[in-house]
Amino acid sequence: MRWPAPWRDATQLSNSRLVLTAEQVRALGEELLAVVNRYEQGQAPAGTPGTARVVVHTDVFLTGEPSEGPPGS
Structure with a gap:
């Protein structure tokens, strides 16, 4: 199926x-979750005309070892 342009865009x-x-990572994850939760709370019932089911995938994870020493070093 090819979605109509407004949906693709x-x-x-x-x-x-x-x-x-570490604190910024925690805050980022909490903020992303809060945004998704707001949309989840305000979503239309399944099958409402003009809606489609979407998946929101968020990952916040380390890709290397934390640096040692004071910030900026």
């Missing part, structure tokens, strides 16, 4: 590599 795929503290 609305989707996205993103990948970012960040350098963060």
Whole structure:
């Protein structure tokens, strides 16, 4: 099935590599979850005209060993 242009244009795929503290990683994960939860709470019932089921996939994970020493070193 080929989705209509408005649906194709609305989707996205993103990948970012960040350098963060443990606290920033925690805050980022909490903020992402809060956004998804807001949309989950306001979603239309299944089958509502003009809607489609979507999947939101979020991952926040380490890709290397944490640096030692004070921030910025």
